[in-house]
Amino acid sequence: MSKRGFALLFALGLFAAACGGGPTGTAGPKHGGTLRIAIGIDPDTLDPAAQTTTTASQIVDMMAETLVGLDSSGKVVPLLAESWTNSSDGLTYTFTLHSGVKFHDGTAFNAAAVKFSVDRLLSPKTFKPQPGVLRVIKDITAVDDTHVRFTLNSTFPAFVAAMTQTDAAIISPASVTAPGNTPEKITVPVGTGPYKFMERMASDHITLARFDGYWGQKPNYEQQTIKIVPEDPSREALVRAGQVDVIVSPPLSDLPALDKDPAVKVLRAPSDRTIQIIINTVDANVPLLQKPEVRQALNYAVDKDTIIKSVMFGNAVGLDAPMSKTLFGYCSVGSYPYDVSKAKQMLQAAGASGMKVKLGAPTGRYPQDIKVAAAVAGYLRDAGIQVEGPVTSDWPSYLAQVNVPPAQAKFDMHLLGWAPPYLDASQQMEQFRADRIPPKGLETSYYHNQKVEDLINKANTETDANQRAQDYCAASKLIWSDAPWIFMYNQRFPIVYSSKVTGVSSTPNEKFVTIHASPA
Amino acid sequence: MLTYVARRVLVSVPTVLGVATVIFIMVRLLPGDPARVMAGLLATEEDVARIRHQLGLDQPLLLQYLGFMGRLLRGDLGTSTRTGDPVLHEILVRLPYTAELALVATTIAVVVGVAAGILAATRRNTWIDLFVSGGAVFGLSMPVYWLGLMLIILFAIQLHALPAAGSDDPLGFVLPSITLALFSIALVARQSRSAMLEVLGQDYVRTARAKGAAPRTVLLKHALRNALLPVITAIGLQFGALLGGAVLTETVFSWPGIGRLLVDSIFSRDYPVVQGIVFLLAVAFILVNLVVDLLYAYVDPRIRYS
Numbered sequence: 001m002s003k004r005g006f007a008l009l010f011a012l013g014l015f016a017a018a019c020g021g022g023p024t025g026t027a028g029p030k031h032g033g034t035l036r037i038a039i040g041i042d043p044d045t046l047d048p049a050a051q052t053t054t055t056a057s058q059i060v061d062m063m064a065e066t067l068v069g070l071d072s073s074g075k076v077v078p079l080l081a082e083s084w085t086n087s088s089d090g091l092t093y094t095f096t097l098h099s100g101v102k103f104h105d106g107t108a109f110n111a112a113a114v115k116f117s118v119d120r121l122l123s124p125k126t127f128k129p130q131p132g133v134l135r136v137i138k139d140i141t142a143v144d145d146t147h148v149r150f151t152l153n154s155t156f157p158a159f160v161a162a163m164t165q166t167d168a169a170i171i172s173p174a175s176v177t178a179p180g181n182t183p184e185k186i187t188v189p190v191g192t193g194p195y196k197f198m199e200r201m202a203s204d205h206i207t208l209a210r211f212d213g214y215w216g217q218k219p220n221y222e223q224q225t226i227k228i229v230p231e232d233p234s235r236e237a238l239v240r241a242g243q244v245d246v247i248v249s250p251p252l253s254d255l256p257a258l259d260k261d262p263a264v265k266v267l268r269a270p271s272d273r274t275i276q277i278i279i280n281t282v283d284a285n286v287p288l289l290q291k292p293e294v295r296q297a298l299n300y301a302v303d304k305d306t307i308i309k310s311v312m313f314g315n316a317v318g319l320d321a322p323m324s325k326t327l328f329g330y331c332s333v334g335s336y337p338y339d340v341s342k343a344k345q346m347l348q349a350a351g352a353s354g355m356k357v358k359l360g361a362p363t364g365r366y367p368q369d370i371k372v373a374a375a376v377a378g379y380l381r382d383a384g385i386q387v388e389g390p391v392t393s394d395w396p397s398y399l400a401q402v403n404v405p406p407a408q409a410k411f412d413m414h415l416l417g418w419a420p421p422y423l424d425a426s427q428q429m430e431q432f433r434a435d436r437i438p439p440k441g442l443e444t445s446y447y448h449n450q451k452v453e454d455l456i457n458k459a460n461t462e463t464d465a466n467q468r469a470q471d472y473c474a475a476s477k478l479i480w481s482d483a484p485w486i487f488m489y490n491q492r493f494p495i496v497y498s499s500k501v502t503g504v505s506s507t508p509n510e511k512f513v514t515i516h517a518s519p520a
Numbered sequence: 521m522l523t524y525v526a527r528r529v530l531v532s533v534p535t536v537l538g539v540a541t542v543i544f545i546m547v548r549l550l551p552g553d554p555a556r557v558m559a560g561l562l563a564t565e566e567d568v569a570r571i572r573h574q575l576g577l578d579q580p581l582l583l584q585y586l587g588f589m590g591r592l593l594r595g596d597l598g599t600s601t602r603t604g605d606p607v608l609h610e611i612l613v614r615l616p617y618t619a620e621l622a623l624v625a626t627t628i629a630v631v632v633g634v635a636a637g638i639l640a641a642t643r644r645n646t647w648i649d650l651f652v653s654g655g656a657v658f659g660l661s662m663p664v665y666w667l668g669l670m671l672i673i674l675f676a677i678q679l680h681a682l683p684a685a686g687s688d689d690p691l692g693f694v695l696p697s698i699t700l701a702l703f704s705i706a707l708v709a710r711q712s713r714s715a716m717l718e719v720l721g722q723d724y725v726r727t728a729r730a731k732g733a734a735p736r737t738v739l740l741k742h743a744l745r746n747a748l749l750p751v752i753t754a755i756g757l758q759f760g761a762l763l764g765g766a767v768l769t770e771t772v773f774s775w776p777g778i779g780r781l782l783v784d785s786i787f788s789r790d791y792p793v794v795q796g797i798v799f800l801l802a803v804a805f806i807l808v809n810l811v812v813d814l815l816y817a818y819v820d821p822r823i824r825y826s
Contacts (some may be wrong), residue, residue: 038685038774042784044558044602052560127604128571132564185604202613203776203784204687229685229774230783233669237684241676396552396789403556418561427562440565 033222035501035517036244038229042203047186048169049121050128054421055248057166058511059226062208063104064169064191067095067114068160074272074326074423074508076161080109080170080192090155090463097146101215103172104196111142116173118150120183127185130167133158155461157468158424161328165422194219194515203228220503220518239264239496246497246504248512252313252367255494264496268315269506271493272324273419274428275316275366277302277359277376277486278402279412282446286412288352295483297346298413299336301383306338307375308489311368316489322428322479324490326508329425329459329472333480336487343383352385359389360411362398367491373415376486390415403438406446416444417491421509425472429456432479447484451475524817532806537589539802540795544588547791548581554601554789575601588795597799598792602785607796610781617687618777621769622762624697629704630755636705637712637751641720642739652709659706668699668772685774696773700766704758711754715747722746753812760808763801 043056048064051057069079081095101109118140121131131137136159139151152159162168175190176183188197192215195208206226210219227244229235235247236254240263250258258266279298283289308316320332347353357380361373373390380387391411393401401410420427430436433456434448452475459471480487493510503517555572556563563571572578576587591598597607640652675695676684683689719725720743728742729735767779778797785793 042780044788045604052558052563124570128558128574130559130563130567132562132567135564135566201776202610203780204774227686227774228776230771230780231774234672234685234772234774237669237672237676241672241680241684243676243684393551394787396554396557396787397550399557400551400553403553421562430562442561 035221035224035246035514036227037224037246037512037514038227038235038238038244039248040228040230040232040235042228042230043206045128045185045187046189046197046200046206047127048117048166048171048189048191049126049186050130051166052130054419054510058513059206059208060166060169060189061193061511062195062224062515063193063197064166064171064189065193066164066166066169067097068164070164070423070507070509072505072507072513074270076164080114084160086160086463090157090461091152093150093152093159094143095148095150097148098215099146101192102213103175103192104190104211104213105172105175105178106213107172107174109170109172109192110145111148112145113173114148114170115140115142117170118168120171120176121167125184132165132167133162134165134168155463157461157463157465158328158422158426161422161424195224198223217516219515224514236496239498242498245501246495246512246514246517248493248495249367250494250496252315252494255313255315258496263499265499267495267497267504267506269493269495269510269512270324270326270508271419271491271510272326272423272508273366273417273491273493273510274319274322274324275369275372275415275417275488275491277373277413277488278416278445279484279486280406280409280444280446281448281482281484282406283409283412284406286355286357288350288355289357289412291350291352292482293346294350294352294355295486296336296481297343297350297352297383298380298385298486299483300339300346301343301385302376302379302486302488303338304336304488307372311371311375312489312491315367315494316491318489319487321476322432322485322487323420323425323476324428324508327420327423327425327428329428329469329476331469331473331476333473333477336483340379340383347383347385354384354386356386356388357412358391358410359387360398360401360414361390361392362395362415363392365395365398366415366417369415369417372488376415376488402444403442405438409446413486414444415488419510423509425469425476426456426460429460429472429475432456432475432484445484447479447482449478449482452478452482525814528810528813532810535806536803540589540592540799541585543795543798543802544585547789547794550786550789552789554791557789558602577601588792592799597796600785600790600793602788602790602793607792610793611778611796611800614776614778614781617775618763618766618770618779620693621696621700621766621775621777622759624693625700625704625762625766626755626759628697628701629708629758632701633705633708634712634748634751636709638716638739638744640709640713641716644717649713652713656706656710656713659702660710662702664699664703664766664768665772667702668695668769671695671699672772685772687776692773692775696766696769696775699773700762700769704755704762707758708751708755711751712747715750716743719743719747749816752815756808756812757805760801760805763804 039055041055046060048060065080067081068076071077081097084095086093120126136152136156138153141149143149172190180188194214196211198207198209200206208224210222232251236250238244239247279289279295288294304318320335323330359377361370363370370392377387402414433453436443437446455471455475459468462468495512497504500520502520505513555568559568559571600607600610636652640649643649672684675682682694683692686692728738770777770779782797
C-alpha cells in the first residue's frame with residue numbers, strides 16, 4: 001500500500017514533469033491571452049469608496065476609473081474628465097466629462113453617475129468609506145450630462161490631485177443593486193475601466209476580463225488574473241518558474257540575482273514613500289532630544305548611503321528634503337552626509353555623549369524595516385549613543401504603540417514610512433503639524449514650529465501654484481534643519497516581470513500599471 | 521451506550537461556551553486598534569471614528585460580549601470587520617481547501633507513517649530502524665517554511681514539474697500536501713513504532729508465536745490491531761490540528777485555506793473572524809476527542825459502564 005502510494009505520487013510527478021517541461025507547457029501570454037500577476041495582500045474590498053491600500057486600489061483602478069488620473073511621472077492627467085476649471089475664489093471646480101462612455105453594464109456614464117459615486121463616498125451609510133480630504137466637498141451638482149460641479153467648504157488647491165484617488169472612482173449607479181452589491185457595500189465594481197470584474201476567489205485570485213466597450217485605448221490581454229501570494233520568496237519563485245508574468249516586491253536580497261536572470265526584467269519603480277527614524281522632539285525621558293543640534297548630530301551619525309546599498313540592496317534613494325522628489329511642492333533643501341566625528345563633536349557640545357535612547361521599528365511592514373533599524377542602532381552606537389533596541393512587533397501592535405499622545409510615548413525614536421496617495425506636499429506635511437499629534441493624526445515626532453505650521457497652512461489653501469510650491473519649499477528648509485527625523489531614504493517599488501511581457505509601468509504612489517501590457 | 525453519548529455531549533457544552541469566552545477576551549488583549557489599522561495611516565480622526573462606530577467597536581466591552589454570545593447561541597458567528605461578509609461564509613469558502621490538504625496529508629501520513637513504524641519496530645536496531653527513526657527526527661524538526669521553499673525551488677524552478685503556488689492548477693495540492701504530510705508522517709511513524717514495540721513484547725504475542733501462527737498473522741492480526749489504538753488517537757488529533765489550517769504551509773504555497781484567513785484576520789485585527797475560526801477549531805477538537813472517546817467505549821466495554 002505504501003509502495004503504491006509512493007508510486008502514484010511519483011507517477012504524478014513524472015507526468016507533470018512531462019507536461020510542464022515540454023515546449024507546449026506553461027501557457028505563456030501569447031497562447032492564453034491572460035496576463036498573470038501576483039501580489040502579496042488579499043484585498044479587503046474592491047469597493048472603490050473603501051480603498052485604503054495601493055495593493056487593492058491598483059486592481060480597482062483597472063475596473064473603475066476616476067475623473068483624473070496620474071501618469072507614470074506622477075502628473076495629473078485627464079481620464080473620465082476631458083478638462084476642468086476652477087472658479088476665481090477657488091471654491092468651485094467644474095469638470096467637463098467625456099461623452100459616449102459606457103459602464104460595464106451598458107448604462108451611460110454621465111454627470112449624474114459622478115454625483116452618485118462621490119455622494120456615496122461621502123455618505124456615512126457606506127461601509128467603511130474613506131473620503132479623507134474629500135470631505136472638503138460641500139455639494140455636487142450635475143449641471144448637464146457632461147458637466148459636473150463640485151463646491152468646496154474651503155479652498156483646497158490639491159483638490160484635482162486628490163480626485164485621482166481610487167476612492168473617488170465612478171461606478172454605475174444601477175450596479176449598486178446588481179447581484180453581489182448593495183448601496184452600502186460593493187463587491188463587484190462596475191465602472192468604465194478597460195477591464196471588468198469576472199470572478200474572485202477569496203485568498204486566491206481575482207480575474208478581470210477585457211471590456212470590449214471601453215472608450216479609450218483597448219488593452220491587449222483578454223484577461224488579467226491577480227493571484228494572492230503572501231510570501232515574497234513564493235512570488236519570486238512563481239515568476240522565475242514562468243508560472244506568473246508580473247510580481248511586486250520580491251525579496252530585496254534577491255534583486256541582484258534577478259537582475260542577472262534573462263527570463264525576467266526588474267523595474268525599480270519610483271515611489272513616494274519616505275522611510276524615516278522619527279525622533280520624539282518633546283521627549284521627557286531624554287530631554288536632550290528636544291535640542292535641534294542633537295537631532296542634527298543623529299542625522300550625521302547614520303550612514304544612509306551604506307544602508308541603502310547593503311541593507312536595501314540599492315532599492316532606495318537618499319533624501320535631500322523631508323519628502324520624495326515625486327511630490328508637488330518638493331524642492332531640494334540639503335543633506336546630512338555621514339560624518340561620525342562631526343556627530344560626536346556635536347553630541348559632546350550639546351552634552352549628549354553617552355545619551356540613552358530606545359528605538360522601535362515594525363517587522364514586515366516595510367522592506368527590510370527591522371534590519372534597517374538595527375543598522376541605524378549600530379551607527380548610533382558608533383557615535384557613542386547607548387541604544388536600546390530596535391524593539392519590534394507586528395504592524396498593528398506597533399502602530400498602537402506609536403500612535404499615542406506624547407505623555408504615553410513608548411520610544412525615543414521609531415521607524416515609520418509615509419506615502420502620500422496623491423503626490424502632493426500637503427499630505428507629507430501632515431507629518432510636521434502639531435495639530436496632527438495623535439489622536440488627531442499621526443505626527444508622532446510631536447514636532448512643533450509655528451513658522452512651519454503657518455507656511456503649511458498658507459500653502460494648503462494658496463491658489464497660486466508657484467507661491468504654493470515656494471511655501472512648501474520654505475517649510476521644508478526649516479524642517480530639514482530642525483531635524484525631527486533622521487532622514488533615511490525614499491524607497492523604490494520593485495516590480496519583476498517576465499521577459500515575454502512588455503509595457504509594464506507604474507505610478508509613483510506604489511501602483512503597478514499593467515493595463516496596456518502586451519506579449520513582448 | 522446512548523446515555524453515555526448524551527452525557528459526553530452535555531459535558532462538552534460548558535467547555536464550548538468557556539472556549540468562546542476565552543477567545544473573546546484573548547483577541548481583545550492583542551494590542552492594536554482595528555479601526556485605525558483598517559483605515560490606514562492617512563485617515564482622518566473622523567474617518568477612524570466612523571469606522572469604529574460602524575464595526576460596533578465603540579460599544580462597551582460587556583455589550584460586545586453579550587452580542588457575541590447571543591449571536592453564537594443562534595449559530596451566527598458575526599460579520600467580518602475586514603470584508604463585511606458573514607464570518608461563517610468567509611470560513612466555509614476556504615474550508616474545502618484546508619480539508620483537502622488535511623485529508624491528503626493525513627492519508628499519506630497514515631499509509632507511510634504506519635508502514636514505516638511497523639517496519640522499524642520489527643527490524644529493531646537494524647539500519648532500517650535507524651533510517652526510520654532518523655527520518656522521523658528530520659521530519660519533526662524540519663522548519664516547514666524552509667522545506668516548502670526548497671521543494672518549490674526544486675520542483676517548480678529547477679524541474680518545472682509542479683506549480684509553485686496556488687490552487688487553480690490540478691496539481692497544486694501536491695507540494696503543500698507533501699510538506700504538510702512530512703511532519704505527520706514522522707509523528708505517526710514514531711507513535712506506531714513505539715506502540716508496536718510495546719505490543720510485540722506482550723505475552724499474547726509470544727503465545728501466538730508459540731502456537732505456530734504465521735509471522736504475518738501475528739504481526740497484523742495480533743500485534744497491529746492492539747497497537748493501533750494510541751496511533752488512531754494521535755492521527756485524530758493531528759487531523760483536527762490540520763483542519764484548523766496549516767498556517768505556514770498555506771502561506772508558503774499561497775493555498776486559500778483557513779490558516780491564511782486566520783493570519784490575515786489577526787494582522788487586520790478582524791476580531792469576529794479570529795473568534796470564529798478559533799471557536800470552530802475548538803469545537804472540532806472537542807468533537808474529535810468525543811469521537812475518539814466513543815470509539816474507545818465501543819472497543820472497550822469497561823469504559824462504557826464505569
